[in-house]
Amino acid sequence: MKTFAEFGLEPKVLQAITELGFEESTPIQSKSIPVAMTGRDLIGQAQTGTGKTAAFGIPLINKIPTSEDRIVALIMTPTRELAIQVAEEIGKLTRYKGLRSLPIYGGQEIGRQIRALKKRPQIIIGTPGRLLDHINRKTIRLEDVQTVVLDEADEMLDMGFMEDIQSILKLVPEERQTMLFSATMPVNIQKLAQQFLKDPEHVSVIPKQITAPSIEQSYIEVHERQKFEALSRLLDMESPDLAIIFGRTKRRVDELSEALQKRGYSADGLHGDLSQNQRDNVMRKFRDGSIEVLVATDVAARGLDVSGVTHVINFDLPQDPESYVHRIGRTGRAGKEGTAWSFVTPREIDHLHFIERITRQRMSRKPLPSLAEAIEGKQRVTAERVLELVQNEEFNEYKAIAIQLLEQYDSVHLLAAAVKLLTGEKKNVEIELTPEEPLRAKKRRPDIRSNGRPFNRSSGGGSSYGGNRSSGSNGGGGYRGRDDRRSGSGSGSSYRGGSSSENRSGGGSYSKRSSEGRSDYRRPKSSSEDN
Ligand SMILES: Nc1ncnc2c1ncn2[C@@H]1O[C@H](COP(=O)(O)OP(=O)(O)OP(=O)(O)O)[C@@H](O)[C@H]1O
Numbered sequence: 001m002k003t004f005a006e007f008g009l010e011p012k013v014l015q016a017i018t019e020l021g022f023e024e025s026t027p028i029q030s031k032s033i034p035v036a037m038t039g040r041d042l043i044g045q046a047q048t049g050t051g052k053t054a055a056f057g058i059p060l061i062n063k064i065p066t067s068e069d070r071i072v073a074l075i076m077t078p079t080r081e082l083a084i085q086v087a088e089e090i091g092k093l094t095r096y097k098g099l100r101s102l103p104i105y106g107g108q109e110i111g112r113q114i115r116a117l118k119k120r121p122q123i124i125i126g127t128p129g130r131l132l133d134h135i136n137r138k139t140i141r142l143e144d145v146q147t148v149v150l151d152e153a154d155e156m157l158d159m160g161f162m163e164d165i166q167s168i169l170k171l172v173p174e175e176r177q178t179m180l181f182s183a184t185m186p187v188n189i190q191k192l193a194q195q196f197l198k199d200p201e202h203v204s205v206i207p208k209q210i211t212a213p214s215i216e217q218s219y220i221e222v223h224e225r226q227k228f229e230a231l232s233r234l235l236d237m238e239s240p241d242l243a244i245i246f247g248r249t250k251r252r253v254d255e256l257s258e259a260l261q262k263r264g265y266s267a268d269g270l271h272g273d274l275s276q277n278q279r280d281n282v283m284r285k286f287r288d289g290s291i292e293v294l295v296a297t298d299v300a301a302r303g304l305d306v307s308g309v310t311h312v313i314n315f316d317l318p319q320d321p322e323s324y325v326h327r328i329g330r331t332g333r334a335g336k337e338g339t340a341w342s343f344v345t346p347r348e349i350d351h352l353h354f355i356e357r358i359t360r361q362r363m364s365r366k367p368l369p370s371l372a373e374a375i376e377g378k379q380r381v382t383a384e385r386v387l388e389l390v391q392n393e394e395f396n397e398y399k400a401i402a403i404q405l406l407e408q409y410d411s412v413h414l415l416a417a418a419v420k421l422l423t424g425e426k427k428n429v430e431i432e433l434t435p436e437e438p439l440r441a442k443k444r445r446p447d448i449r450s451n452g453r454p455f456n457r458s459s460g461g462g463s464s465y466g467g468n469r470s471s472g473s474n475g476g477g478g479y480r481g482r483d484d485r486r487s488g489s490g491s492g493s494s495y496r497g498g499s500s501s502e503n504r505s506g507g508g509s510y511s512k513r514s515s516e517g518r519s520d521y522r523r524p525k526s527s528s529e530d531n
């Protein structure tokens with residue numbers, strides 16, 4: 001992989017990159033930064049957690065002169081949380097160059113945004129609805145914009161933002177640079193690309209599987225009414241550092257986070273019916289580790305980058321494979337390992353296989369964790385905590401009592417009691433969740449997504465999994481951690497798509513996800529969700 005110094009970036013940008021701790025570029029960065037620096041339009045596709053934000057952020061920041069005092073760059077994201085996060089990363093990248101960037105999203109007081117706009121930011125990161133609001137109020141003008149990025153472009157289409165994006169882009173000068181980025185590129189993205197991009201270069205770093213290679217994927221077959229018990233056993237057995245649990249609807253998320261709290265887990269919920277303040281609070285607590293379990297609808301499926309997320313659990317299966325890819329991609333980021341579990345009811349098995357077929361990745365079937373495994377998991381955590389103390393601290397002031405106790409009782413007996421006390425018993429409250437309807441398998445040709453070739457190659461038969469989780473080797477380098485999992489398919493032809501402009505898509509129409517039963521944010525943009 002290239003070092004960042006090889007791109008010919010401004011020293012101040014380079015300095016910021018170094019400060020972020022990026023030693024070398026990721027594959028999508030090394031392919032798209034040079035293309036973006038030529039000013040060409042670009043469609044970038046690469047697995048979740050592989051640094052797409054910096055892939056568009058770095059060239060965008062590099063080209064803006066410090067003396068600029070108009071809005072010259074616009075980044076659009078599908079959700080508020082993502083707008084905030086991307087703005088943070090852009091902020092860090094521009095630290096030494098000293099550009100001004102501003103997130104603009106629904107739910108935040110507009111007056112505050114108007115005041116912030118008076119400081120003349122050069123870079124705006126926003127959700128489409130609120131952007132339009134400012135445009136109509138003439139508090140944001142786009143006539144000087146030279147660079148537009150649509151992050152999670154396919155999702156914005158799916159959420160019904162097409163019209164908003166059209167109206168926004170009409171106000172941006174024709175001679176701009178436009179870039180689309182996502183881990184998934186369903187065929188309908190071409191409609192968007194044809195309308196808004198000029199002769200784009202396709203930069204695709206998608207190996208065999210579209211899911212990130214460092215994520216171990218498993219499923220458990222459970223009946224709807226067993227799900228909660230299964231979840232609490234799974235959490236006990238696995239003891240995640242941080243976990244995200246996806247539920248299908250807002251009601252589900254509310255009930256589930258409440259139930260987890262009642263059982264003594266440190267959990268909270270995130271969905272689109274919460275106030276922006278609540279949403280911000282939950283995200284802040286999850287980022288700083290003061291809650292360990294985030295229960296969320298698909299509003300958290302895209303783009304969110306929280307370090308330390310070791311587990312993603314699909315309490316309910318997602319409606320479609322893209323959503324699966326993005327949800328589980330909240331773990332296993334930046335070369336770290338991650339674990340994804342999905343609960344599947346017997347009637348949804350076909351749907352699960354459909355997801356496997358499209359993602360070309362098998363999930364391994366695991367039994368419901370037993371009570372014994374759950375207890376053992378919890379005890380293991382306690383034991384680890386005790387050992388950490390033993391190794392790192394002195395406890396002279398506790399030793400007298402220890403000696404005294406040991407004179408009276410057997411040491412194993414004593415320690416077992418202490419571990420029991422420390423492990424704490426989960427409160428045995430009765431939990432009842434409103435059942436969700438099972439999803440039905442949808443028919444979809446496996447080759448209709450992605451402008452890279454992987455999905456066009458074999459038309460989807462079972463043989464395409466090959467059972468390995470290799471991403472086809474990417475030449476090592478420090479960025480990724482798990483080479484053992486990546487050395488399988490060997491051929492060396494890692495990314496296939498290369499930076500060529502393949503764009504065959506095999507036809508077929510991309511079936512839109514239905515909003516049935518999912519009261520969260522797939523509704524068209526008119527919902528108050530992300531305006
Ligand atoms: N060159 C690099 N070296 C090390 N870490 C990096 C590098 N580039 C980005 N990262 C880190 O990797 C993480 C994931 O990056 P990012 O959120 O941009 O991924 P993404 O490809 O946009 O994923 P998603 O598809 O989920 O949106 C971030 O924490 C980011 O700071």
Ligand SMILES: [Mg+2]
Nearest residue numbers: 052053151303
């Ligand atoms: Mg991203």
